[in-house]
Amino acid sequence: MTQNNNKQIRALQSFAIAFIGYTQDAFSFLPNPFALERQRNTLQELNVSLSEEVSFLRSAALENLHLRTMLAFRERSNRTLVAADIVGKNIHLMRNTITLNIGKENGIKQNMPIITETGLVGRIIAVSDNYSLGQILLHRESRVSATVERSRVNGIVAWNGGLQLVLKNIVKSVDIKPGDRIVTSPFSSLYPRNIEIGIVSSVYHVPETIFQEVGITPSVDFATVERVFVIISKDDSERNAFEQTNAANRQDQ
Amino acid sequence: MKTFLRNILWGVALIALQTTAMRLISIEGIMPDVVALWIVVVALREGQIAGTVAGFVSGLILDVISGDFLGIGALAKTVCGFLAGYFYDEFKSSEVFGTYRFFFAVIFSSLAHNIIFFVVYLQGTEIEFARTIIQFGIGTTAYTSAVSIVPLLWKRT
Numbered sequence A: 001m002t003q004n005n006n007k008q009i010r011a012l013q014s015f016a017i018a019f020i021g022y023t024q025d026a027f028s029f030l031p032n033p034f035a036l037e038r039q040r041n042t043l044q045e046l047n048v049s050l051s052e053e054v055s056f057l058r059s060a061a062l063e064n065l066h067l068r069t070m071l072a073f074r075e076r077s078n079r080t081l082v083a084a085d086i087v088g089k090n091i092h093l094m095r096n097t098i099t100l101n102i103g104k105e106n107g108i109k110q111n112m113p114i115i116t117e118t119g120l121v122g123r124i125i126a127v128s129d130n131y132s133l134g135q136i137l138l139h140r141e142s143r144v145s146a147t148v149e150r151s152r153v154n155g156i157v158a159w160n161g162g163l164q165l166v167l168k169n170i171v172k173s174v175d176i177k178p179g180d181r182i183v184t185s186p187f188s189s190l191y192p193r194n195i196e197i198g199i200v201s202s203v204y205h206v207p208e209t210i211f212q213e214v215g216i217t218p219s220v221d222f223a224t225v226e227r228v229f230v231i232i233s234k235d236d237s238e239r240n241a242f243e244q245t246n247a248a249n250r251q252d253q
Numbered sequence B: 001m002k003t004f005l006r007n008i009l010w011g012v013a014l015i016a017l018q019t020t021a022m023r024l025i026s027i028e029g030i031m032p033d034v035v036a037l038w039i040v041v042v043a044l045r046e047g048q049i050a051g052t053v054a055g056f057v058s059g060l061i062l063d064v065i066s067g068d069f070l071g072i073g074a075l076a077k078t079v080c081g082f083l084a085g086y087f088y089d090e091f092k093s094s095e096v097f098g099t100y101r102f103f104f105a106v107i108f109s110s111l112a113h114n115i116i117f118f119v120v121y122l123q124g125t126e127i128e129f130a131r132t133i134i135q136f137g138i139g140t141t142a143y144t145s146a147v148s149i150v151p152l153l154w155k156r157t
Helices: A007-027 A033-049 A052-076 A237-252 B002-020 B034-046 B048-066 B072-087 B100-121 B128-148 B150-157
Strands: A081-090 A097-100 A113-115 A120-127 A132-136 A143-150 A154-159 A167-168 A181-185 A197-205 A213-218 A227-231
Touching: A007 A097, A007 A120, A007 A132, A007 B002, A007 B048, A081 B002, A097 A120, A097 A227, A113 B150, A120 A167, A143 A197, A167 A197, B002 B034, B002 B048, B034 B048, B034 B072, B034 B100, B034 B128, B048 B072, B072 B100, B100 B128, B128 B150
Parallel strands: none
Antiparallel strands: A081 A097, A081 A227, A097 A132, A113 A120, A113 A227, A120 A132, A143 A154, A143 A181, A154 A167, A167 A213, A181 A197, A197 A213
């Protein structure tokens, strides 16, 4: 087994993503009947308090508000952002990825962060000319260097297999409590600092270890997210090469 | 040659279906594995070697599409095709759909596929193994088996 980093695999992957992207784009208008069932129940609850007309207007207003929020977010952000629609969500066998309708032609490259106005979604892992594949935070390989905003404690955010994330490497003596906001760390080479990841939902002191388990509720609702931004980050290859060289030198010594 | 081409076309179509439209019938992130169904059909019609090869190739393609590291899907689906091959009967190879043989081959090989997949996939992660096997391993097997029983029910009615 190997990581997909060589040129041939990348070319094959690019072709596969283009093919799957076009197909998913074609199917993207179809809804999931089970999701529709849930949506129907929610709408029924809404109908108790709202008339059909108000409900319709509210839906339109919410969409308008959402788009305005995205626009405002884009305007106030000092980063270069490219908006994208999610045309496919791949969830088979926990390989949770999203297909975006932007690619190399929009300046998208591997490892660029994906965000929404509410927080971090993940990163780009493969790109074709017009589509790209994003790895969301709910993925086995997702690791994000993170900081607790209040106490500035650093850790690594990973997925626990459910709808929650976990903050790893947090010793018991560290000040952290439910409600704390978790943001991307200034030390991350992949993600810009201070992007919200989630809110601490639980803290559990594991017996007979020095660490505590910190549960995080992601800021982004991955089940309903439809539009995202990709941050066009500047090439940080010099830093990466420098860090890798130093790590290799330390191993040699 | 005709059978070979037909199998390849079905394989490509079902891989496209699996990666695009199957999410439409997913329940809590669990969806039927139609590629595994195709592998079982190939194994029951053409034998163990054909099933094993079909499993390896389709698994590798799904690995590439997923953007994940290569080999897990190929390994799991190779085993799926190999095990389904034990249900091959050369005198009954034309009768696949609507038989108990197909149904049991799907349950057996799909369960083995999912267990092997998750045993390797969850190495070095924070993800709880037992819960994942029960939720996604058995869940996917049950959903895939439920789809495979449709032709059987159709035939009985």
